[in-house]
Amino acid sequence: MSQNAPxxxxxxxxxxxxxxxxxxxxxxxxxxxxxxxxxxxxxxxxRAELQIATRENLYAPLEQVGPFQLVVDTLAREDxxxxxxxxxxxxxxxxxxxxxxxxxxxxxxGLPLKRFDLPPLIVGSPEAxxxxxxxxxxxxxxxxxxxxxxxxxALERVRETGRKQQDALKQQIAADLRAEREHAAAELLKxxxxxxxxxxxxxxxxRQQISELETGLAVERQALARQVEMATDIKQNQNALARLLxxxxxxxxxxxxxxxxxxxxxxxxxxxxxxxxxxxVNCTAKEDPNLRFDRRVELQFDEVLSNGFRASLWVxxxxxxxxxxxxxxxxxxxxxTPPLKFRFVAxxxxxxxxxxxxxxxxxxxxxxxxxxxxxxQARINRKDREVQCSFSLSS
Numbered sequence: 304m305s306q307n308a309p310x311x312x313x314x315x316x317x318x319x320x321x322x323x324x325x326x327x328x329x330x331x332x333x334x335x336x337x338x339x340x341x342x343x344x345x346x347x348x349x350r351a352e353l354q355i356a357t358r359e360n361l362y363a364p365l366e367q368v369g370p371f372q373l374v375v376d377t378l379a380r381e382d383x384x385x386x387x388x389x390x391x392x393x394x395x396x397x398x399x400x401x402x403x404x405x406x407x408x409x410x411x412x413g414l415p416l417k418r419f420d421l422p423p424l425i426v427g428s429p430e431a432x433x434x435x436x437x438x439x440x441x442x443x444x445x446x447x448x449x450x451x452x453x454x455x456x457a458l459e460r461v462r463e464t465g466r467k468q469q470d471a472l473k474q475q476i477a478a479d480l481r482a483e484r485e486h487a488a489a490e491l492l493k494x495x496x497x498x499x500x501x502x503x504x505x506x507x508x509x510r511q512q513i514s515e516l517e518t519g520l521a522v523e524r525q526a527l528a529r530q531v532e533m534a535t536d537i538k539q540n541q542n543a544l545a546r547l548l549x550x551x552x553x554x555x556x557x558x559x560x561x562x563x564x565x566x567x568x569x570x571x572x573x574x575x576x577x578x579x580x581x582x583x584v585n586c587t588a589k590e591d592p593n594l595r596f597d598r599r600v601e602l603q604f605d606e607v608l609s610n611g612f613r614a615s616l617w618v619x620x621x622x623x624x625x626x627x628x629x630x631x632x633x634x635x636x637x638x639x640t641p642p643l644k645f646r647f648v649a650x651x652x653x654x655x656x657x658x659x660x661x662x663x664x665x666x667x668x669x670x671x672x673x674x675x676x677x678x679x680q681a682r683i684n685r686k687d688r689e690v691q692c693s694f695s696l697s698s
Contacts, residue, residue: 309392309399314349318388321403322355325415329383330354333390345394356383361413363662365426365633365648369438372421373431375631375648377413377661382654384412406687407680426648427613427631435610475530483519570609572639577698578604580673584659586681586692594683595690598657602630602647602696610634616649619657628652635664643667653679660692672697 315331322328333351361382362374378384387406392399416423424431490512497504580602588594599619606613611634615627630649636642644666653661663677673696681690 309347309349314351314390315353317390317401318351318353318403321405323409325358325361326355326409327358328353329356347392349390349392351388351390353386353388354383355386355409356381357412359415362416362419362423362425363413363650364419365646365662367421368424368435370421371424371434371438372419373426374416374419374423375426375650375662377650377653426633432608483523566609569639570607573612573634574607576604576667577671580696580698582673582694582696584692584694586659586679586690588683588688588690589678590688594688596681596683598659600659600694600696603627604632611645614647616647616652618652618655618659628655641667641669645673663692663694665694665696 311331311333314333315328318331319328331351331353333349336347336349357378357380360376360380361378363377365373365375367373384407389404391402391404393402394400424434497508582600584598584600586596586598601617601620603615604612605615612632614630614632616630617625617627628649628651630647630652633646633648635644635646644664646662646664648662649659650661652659658679658681660677660679663675665673665675667673674694676691676693678689678691680687682688683690
C-alpha cells in the first residue's frame with residue numbers, strides 16, 4: 304500500500320487476515336478515513352461494515368460426557384453474520400502497520416467440529432444417543448468386573464489360609480509322633496537296664512508305662528479329631544464363599560435389569576409432563592433499562608427422549624408467520640422432583656425475524672411454570688446491545 308491512498312481491496316485483505324480460516328468476507332464497505340485530531344499524517348483510521356460467511360457448519364459446546372464433548376449446531380455453511388471493524392493504520396518504515404478491532408468475537412458464533420479438543424457428539428443425533436448409552440453401559444460392566452475380581456482374590460486368600468493350616472497340622476502331628484516314639488524307646492531301654500534288679504518291679508513298671516502310653520495315644524487321637532474337624536469347617540467356608548459368589552453374579556444381573564427399568568421409568572415420567580407451553584420473554588438492555596422488547600413464545604414437546612425432548616419453538620406466532628424452529632430440551636436435574644431444570648437449545652432462534660437466545664436454562668417450579676434468564680446480543684435502535692432476557696411459560 305502507498306502512504307497516500309490505501310485501496311479498499313487492501314483494507315479488506317487486512318480484515319480477512321484477522322478472521323479464522325473458516326470465515327470469508329462476502330460483503331465489505333469502508334468509508335473515508337476519519338479526521339485525525341492529532342494532526343499526524345502518518346496515521347489513518349477507517350470504519351468498515353462487513354458481512355462474513357461460514358465456510359463450514361459451526362457448533363457450540365454444551366458439556367463433557369465421558370470422553371466426548373456434546374455440541375449443538377449454531378450456523379450452517381454459507382450462513383452470514385454482520386460485523387463492524389475499526390482499521391487503525393500507522394505508516395512506519397515505508398509500510399502501513401495495521402490494528403484491527405472487530406465488534407464481535409467470531410468464536411461466540413461456534414467452531415467447526417475438527418476444532419474441538421474432545422471427539423464431538425451433536426445433540427439429538429442417532430450417533431450421540433448410541434455413544435451416550437455405550438458410556439453408561441461401560442461404567443456398569445466395569446463396576447461388575449471389579450467386584451468379580453475382588454471376590455476371586457478373597458476366595459484365593461481363604462484357600463491359601465486353608466492350605467497353610469493343613470500343612471501346619473501335618474507337621475505338628477509328625478513332630479508329636481516322633482517325640483512320643485523317642486520317649487517310648489528311652490523308657491524301654493531303662494526297663495531293660497533295671498530288669499536285673501527285680502522282675503516284679505519290671506512287670507509293674509511295664510504295666511504302668513503301657514497305661515501311660517494308652518492315655519497319651521487317646522489324647523493324641525482327640526487332638527487329631529479336633530484338627531480334622533477344623534479342616535471340615537474350612538471346606539464348609541469354601542462352599543459358602545462359592546455360594547456367595549453365585550449370589551453376587553445374580554445381583555449384578557438384577558442391577559443391570561434395574562438400570563434398564565429406571566431408564567424406562569424416567570421416560571415414562573417425562574412423558575407425563577405437559578406437551579404445550581406458552582408465555583413471554585422480556586428482554587431489557589443492560590446499559591439502559593428503558594430500552595426493551597417483548598416476545599410471545601410457544602413451545603411444543605414433539606418427542607420424549609431418555610434425557611429430555613425434541614421440541615418446536617414459535618416466536619410471535621401469527622396468521623402470516625407460523626414457522627417453527629427445532630429445539631432440543633435436555634433434563635439437567637439428576638432426580639425427577641421439583642424444581643426441575645431443563646436446558647433448551649434452539650440454534651436457529653437467533654436468526655428468526657424476532658430473535659431470542661439460542662440456548663437457555665429454565666426451571667419447572669411446583670406451580671407448573673417454566674422460568675429462567677439468559678443474556679444475548681440484540682439490535683435496538685440500530686445498535687447491537689447486550690440484553691438480559693427473562694422467560695416465563697405455563698402449560
